[in-house]
Every structure is written in C-alpha cells, then in structure tokens.
Amino acid sequence: MKQLTKAEEEIMQVLWQLERANVKSIIEQLPEPKPAYNTVSTIVRILENKGFVDYEKQGKGHLYFPLVKKQDYSNQSITNLVDNYFQGSFKSMVSFFVKKNDIDLNDMEAILKDINNNRS
Numbered sequence: 001m002k003q004l005t006k007a008e009e010e011i012m013q014v015l016w017q018l019e020r021a022n023v024k025s026i027i028e029q030l031p032e033p034k035p036a037y038n039t040v041s042t043i044v045r046i047l048e049n050k051g052f053v054d055y056e057k058q059g060k061g062h063l064y065f066p067l068v069k070k071q072d073y074s075n076q077s078i079t080n081l082v083d084n085y086f087q088g089s090f091k092s093m094v095s096f097f098v099k100k101n102d103i104d105l106n107d108m109e110a111i112l113k114d115i116n117n118n119r120s
Contacts (some may be wrong), residue, residue, distance in 0.1 A: 001049050001068065001076050011043050016070040020063050082102060 004012060014029040015021060023041050027034055044064055047053045055062040088090040098108065 001073065002052075003077075003080070004047075004050075004052070004073075007043055008047055008050075008052075010018050011040065011047060012066065012068075012070075012073070015053060015064060015066045020062055020065045024056065026064075 010030065011026060014026050018025060018029065021029075023044060024036060026044070027037065028033050030040075030105075044053060048055065053064050053120065054067050055064045057063075076101045082088060082090055082093050086096065097103070103111075
C-alpha cells in the first residue's frame, strides 16, 4: 500500500468519515482556509490513481468513496513508523513516547489494562 501525502491523507480522513461524498461535500468538511475546488478534485483523482478511492456517477458529477479502510491504512502507517524510526522495535517506540510525553505510572497502568482488555 502506498503512503499518502499530508494533503491526500486529509482528504481521506474526510472520505472515511463521510463514506461517500462529492468534491463540494469534501471541501465543506475541510478547515479554513478552504482549498480551491480544482485542488481537491485533483487530489481525489490522485487518490483514485493510487487505488485509495473510486467513484460512481451521480448526475453530472461523481460520488467518491474509499476503497482502503482507515484501520488498514493506520496499521500500515504504524508499521512503517516502527520500521523506519525504531528499527522494527515496538518496545523502542513505546519507550520513546513514554519518555517524550512524560507518561506517569497511572497512565501506563491504564494503557496496559486497555491492551489486556482488547486481547480478550
């Protein structure tokens, strides 16, 4: 699966949320300052070429929808992060974030409890 640029990922976040949308609807969900219609349309076409979205005809326009699930893309992004910055060690990544974010023991226990609950 290909990596997305920041702009492409921003459009995908909107499509994952809306599930189906035309360019105008996508723009409405984006923060100010709103990008130009042609800019969003171009990014959506790039996402289509990368295999992330497809469309169906709706009148004179298109209704776009994601082909890649958010969960699948998130999993791949985390794997790439761990591989590229932490030599494939999830333990090193967690240790880094604990140190950088000054996580206390109570927070760590809550995180471990959530992990254990999700395993069941």
